[in-house]
Structures are given as structure tokens and as C-alpha cells.
Amino acid sequence: MDRPIRVLVAKPGLDGHDRGAKVVAAALRDAGMEVIYTGLHQTPEMIATAAVQEDVDVVGLSILSGAHMTLFPRVLQLLREQGRDDILLTGGGILPKEDMEALYAQGVGQLFGPGTPTSDLIDYIKGWFAERQRQESQQA
Template identity: 70%
Template sequence: MHNASDRPIRVLVGKVGLDGHDRGARIIATALRDAGMEVIYTGLRQTPEMVVNAALQEDVDAIGISILSGAHMTVFPKIIALMKEKGMDDVLLTGGGIIPDEDREKLQAMGVGELFPPGTPTSDIADYIRNWVRAHRDF
């Protein structure tokens, strides 16, 4: 018998909008898998609604959005609003990409978690997700 805390952390990795570059998202997905997490990768050109619905269906602990298109001030607020609407208060929304510090601070004030710049060691991202989930998810 396993208790729930033995189950792997489940993370949905998504790309929202017309940003056609998913190399970074794939690298992160692989790194999180290698760190023992279950990763659901939604692929390219997702809408915020598609990402949040997939996260609900998959019962994930965290959503990671990779964004390089510059649309982060549209995408993250939309996803956080949908998550709140659906009562996903104990799910981490994190991500990465090219996000200016000032925007990152605004997004974090809205409830978005840590946002990682390109080149962040994948182990740092895995540790952050693991620590957040331990602290916020009730198994």
C-alpha cells in the first residue's frame, strides 16, 4: 500500500499562444521526469483554457508555462484567473522565459510562482517545484 505522499509530483508543462519554440519546454519536461516527477506536456499553441482544463483533468500539482513570445503579461494573468475560478488554489503556476524583472514582480504579486530566466539550471526548477508542493499540497 502506498500512501498519497508516495506518489510522484505531477506537473503540466505548456506552451501558450503562437510561440513556436518548444525546445526549452521539452528540456524542462525531460529534466522534471528525470527528477522523478510525472510530466504532462501539452505541446504547442495551447490556449490558457486548454492548459487549465488539462491541469484539472490530470490533477496536477504544478503548471509550468514556457513563454518566449513576450505575451507573459497576458498569458499568466489569464491562467491565474482561470485557476482561481476553478478553485485550483493549491496548484503552483510557475514558468520561465524572457520576462523583465518588473513584469516578474507584477506577476508574482498576482499569485504566479517563481519565473525562471533562460539558462536556469533545471535542478533549481525541480527543487523549487518539489519544495513548493511539499509546503502547499495537502496529501
């Protein structure tokens, strides 16, 4: 099955800074992925609903507000409640290393801090997707 990776990029919460999210969305699009950008001030419920409706492979959250320990787990919980634990939840922002580790332990994918080259995120998503495709083909 050769198809583009579908990614939803979202800005949850009250943070009004979306330049980084737009740069990431453009880089993912340039890398051949289908990207849906939800815009600013999204609730976790809006993000999870959009992810399910759009049948995405990946949700990327951009959080600079400091609310990452609330927002990432809530989106993850909502995706799981809707039976979509197959969606990779990743993202970036101002995230202390210990918080990244705690979120990873809860099931959130790799997270990226300021200044990370977009190529690192692209490689991570492509690698994750290739592994998922390989596992699905083995189960078929």
C-alpha cells in the same frame, strides 16, 4: 502520502519554439515527477482545463513571445475559477525582472529566465510541494 509530483508543461500562444519546454519536461521527468506536455499553441483555456482534468500539482508555462503579462494572469484566473487555486503556476522565458515581480504579486510562483539550471526549477517545485504536503498533514 508519498506520490510523484504531477506537472503540466505548456506552451501558450503563438510562439513556436518548444525546445526549452521539452528540456524542462525531460529534466522534471528525470527528477521523478509525472510530466504531461501539452505541445505548442495552447490557449489559456486549454491549459487550465488540462490541468484540472489531469489533477496536476504544478503548471509550468514556457513563454518566449512577450505575452507573459497576459497569459500567466489568464491561466491563473481560469485555475481559480475552477476552484484550483492550490495548483502552483510557474514557468519561464524571456521575462523582465519587473514583470516577474508583478506576476508574483498576482499569485504566480517563481519564474525562471534563460540559462537557469533545471536543478533550480526542480528544487523549487520539490520545496513547494513538500511545504504543501506538510500543511495538508497538519490540517488533517
